[in-house]
Amino acid sequence: MPWSILGDFNATLLSNEKGGPGAFNLGSAAEFQAMIDACLLLPISSTGKKFTWTNNRRRGHVATVLDHSFCNEKWVDFFRNVMQHVLWSSVSDHAQLLVISDIVSKSNNIPFRLHGFRMENENFLLVVDEAWKMQLIGDPIYVLSEKLKRVKGLLKVWARDSFPNLNMELEQATKILKMIQDSIEESGMSDDLFNKEADAKTALLTASCRHEALWAEKEKLRWVKNGDCNSKLFHLFVKLRRARNQISALKREDGSWALDQRGIAEYIASFFEKFHEPTSIIEHHDLLDCIPKILSNEDVASLEATPIREEIKQIVWDMDPDSSPSSDGFLGKFFRKCWEVVETDFGKVLSKIMSSSLMPLLPRLVLDEQGAFQKEEAFCRGLKLLVRDGKLKSLPGPRGIRLERLPTKYLDVKIFKGRVRGSHVLPLLDNIKRKLARWKGKLLSLGGRVKFVRSVISSITVHNFAVYWWPDHSIKLVELWMRNFIWSGDMEVTKKIVVTWDDVCKPKQEGGLGIRRLRDVNFVCLAKLTWQIKHEESSMSKFFWGHFLKADGSLKSGHISSSIWPGIKKVCNFVALNEQWTVGNRHKIDFWKDRWLNHLSIEEMLLNDGGHNGNLKTKVCDFIHNSRWDFPQVASNFMKDIINKANSIYISGMEDECHWRPSSAGVFSIKSAWEACRRSSPKVSWSWCGSPLFNLVKQFLDGD
Known part of the structure; x- marks a missing residue:
């Protein structure tokens, strides 16, 4: 039964849902999350104001999100468009919530998308070849565009005739097989029923494979390969993403709202018509004189050179075959499959060829610091001081850059001063909690949960680990969530297991599940930063060397007020020893x-x-x-x-x-550093290695 619940829960769920004095209550948030997981509720996406409650005080002002709205899976199935709007509060200290649930009809002008499983049909290449024979004269890009348009048209007609509705096909195949098996139970097996059952099983298997391939493309979850494909989890992922991406309302420039689909379409069309109108701009030709000439004539000639056919083919094969289709609707695997047909029209990969030609020259054009963020709080604070003192101002013009609002967070790494505390990593913990929702754990198998933790959860903290030494209690809390999620499917529910977490966090060759201890990952990521500071010639390395190290490369004595310094102190001796x-x-x-x-x-x-x-x-x-x-x-x-x-x-x-030293090539790598810092165990000798069961289990755990 579809149902929804909303109102004042008097509890916050995430750390960013509270603003003002006072600490975020992790215990209360955990109890609230446990209630949501127990009821299998899904949060409804919200727009408008961020906070829904305030204490309305001049001093000690506190604003939090106490009012929430949730729904179950069947509510999302019934209403394609579910959205929460937080309205302005009047007399009450709570803001009003408006939840809109619409049954949005399917659009008639859905863009063309070529599904990968259709390319396995024996007639696919014949259809493409027939469309590609069209003779055109003109620019190569124009020729390619027109041929792809013709391929789209023919493939649409061919797919409509060759591939029925996959949901109906699967349902019909299941129904037929059930009828035949019921007949076998009633009247016994006969040659005719035996042949019919074999044909029905083949039809069901074909329909299931097509259905699974279609949802595999829709779910876009690259971390899973086998075991949990086409399960309820991924159907729900697709529905939630559709609901989240659905545009339910747009705020016009005059402050009014476009709430219906027709009004939204008219406003979008008028906005972009106005946006692309010619406008007067202020030209700054004098800025061109400040750009140094870095590329030589030979470099320019290499960029302008016509690529050879082998280079074009290599670029095509380097493209991700399973990535999301581009605006033309064709996957990367389409050009691999039809290469013999389309190889003469290489305009599709011109941008990729250009990027490959430019890649060797980028180190001379872009500084290392421009490819990442400044890992020290002094940079943004210094620029803001220059803006405040009037020594720096935004560029004039209609699209000038406002330097007054410089970011202080990048890839969930917040820039701050002083020792890292638990409150500084709360946004990362919130992100991990969202990923480890109970409804995901209940819909995944044990192998799927292991793969999810190893591929998704362990990667969330990597960027932060590369800069800061995390507090021990934060590391232990995240590993507790990971352990509970693997064994029970719920990060808040502890299950008694005879296998220790240390044994789980071993390589598979040593009897573990291939999960790495977070403290070890934090250690080796900071070791990489320390290695870069000591042995690279970038401006960032020179800056940190002067800030943290003596002339001989040893650590400076005394206390340095920095959020990065404690981590470098922890790993500096390990780097020196290797x-x-x-x-x-x-x-x-x-x-x-x-x-x-x-x-x-x-x-x-x-x-x-x-x-x-x-x-x-x-x-x-x-x-x-x-x-x-x-x-x-x-x-x-x-x-x-x-x-x-x-x-x-x-x-x-x-x-x-x-x-x-730990690397045979002499080059620092995270893997070699991890092997050097961890406590290794003897490799496990499996007596059933090489058996079909072993290979199946290994394939499932590896996700290959």
């Missing part, structure tokens, strides 16, 4: 402290030999003259041994270079 230098002709390698002779530094070997380090400050290059070793005479047996080992090292004459 460095290995190659001797060249530069002044980078410290003779005593760096590991250039073997896996230990000379200072560490001296301490192990019973000596003391003292205040030793010497570079390796001090003992190199004309690319040859030049050591003074020494009396110490320890130093004689060091000199003998050093003389066996070939001086390359290149620059000093530091390698990452």
Whole structure:
């Protein structure tokens, strides 16, 4: 039965639903979430005001979301358009909620979409070839566009005749098989019924495969491959996404609202007609004089060169075959399937060819800092101070950039000053809670939940882990949610399991499920940042080096007020222990402290030999003259041994270079760092390896 519930629940669900003084109550939010999960409720998307309640105080002003609206799955099935509008409050301290549930008819002008399963039909290539034979004269882009239009028309007619309504086909095939099997139970098996049952099973299997392939394209959940395909979960994902993407209302420039579909269509058409009208602009030709000439004539010629046929084919094969179709409705796999037919018309991939040609030149055109965000709070604070003092202003013109509103959050990484606290990562916890909703856990199998946690949940925190050292209680809370979700399907319900979480978080070769401990991931992500600071030449690395490190690469002593500093302190020793230098002709390698002779530094070997380090400050290059070793005479047996080992090292004459020891290639990677920091276990020897059951289980857990 479809039903909906809305009103004042006197509880907040997410941390961003509360503004003002006072801490967010995690316990109350957990109880509220448990009630929602127990009733299998789905939140209704909201527009308008963010907060629904306020205490109306001048000082200590608090605004929160206490009023919510929910519905069940059948409500979404019945009403294609469900939306909540938060209206303005008048006398009450609560805002009014308006929930609109409309039965929106299916549009008649649905864009063309080529479904992948139709390309497996034996007549598909014949239809495309027939359409592509059309002879046209003109620009290659025009020719390709017209041929694709003709292919669309013929494929629509062909698909309508060759592929019936998939839902009706599946229902009819199921009904026929049931009737035949009922006849077998009543009258017994006969040759005729046996043949009919075999044909009915084949028809049902074909219909099921087509139906599953169609929903696999609609659900757009790339993390799942097998096991949970075509389940109720993915049907619900599609319905929720459709409801969320449905435009139910638009606010006009005069403040009025367009609420019906006809009014929305008229307003959109008039808006873009006005938007594309010619307008007067202020030209800034003097800005062109400030752009340096970086590309040489050879670089420009390489960009303008006509690509060869092999290059075009490689670009086509590099395209994701299962990605969402572009505006023309064709998937990437269409061009692979029909390559022999369409290869002469390569206009489709011109943009991809251009990006591939430009890729080698991008490091010279774009700074490293322009490809990411500034990982320190000083950048945005400094620019805002310049704006406040009048030293910086927005550019004039109709599309000027307002520098007064610089972002302080990127990829859910919030910029702040000081030690990372639990309140700083609450937005990430909210995101994880939304992903681990109970209705998802109940609709997924155990293998599906493992894959969901490994592929989706573990990746949410990666960008934040790359900058900040998370508090222990936040790490433990997220892992508790992950553990509960895997075993019980509900992140708030603990189930007694004899397998420890440490055993679960092992590679599959060691008997685990391939999930990584979040603390280990946090550790190696910060190790990557530290490695970049110490060994890359970017402006960001130089900035952090001067801020956090001494001239010799060691950490500065004392306290530094920074949100990044605590994490770098945690991993700096681990990075130093895994460095290995190659001797060249530069002044980078410290003779005593760096590991250039073997896996230990000379200072560490001296301490192990019973000596003391003292205040030793010497570079390796001090003992190199004309690319040859030049050591003074020494009396110490320890130093004689060091000199003998050093003389066996070939001086390359290149620059000093530091390698990452855990990697065979000497290049830092998250995987090699994780293997180096974790506690490994012996590999498990499965006695049933190679059996069909083992291969099936492995394929299911791998998601391949």
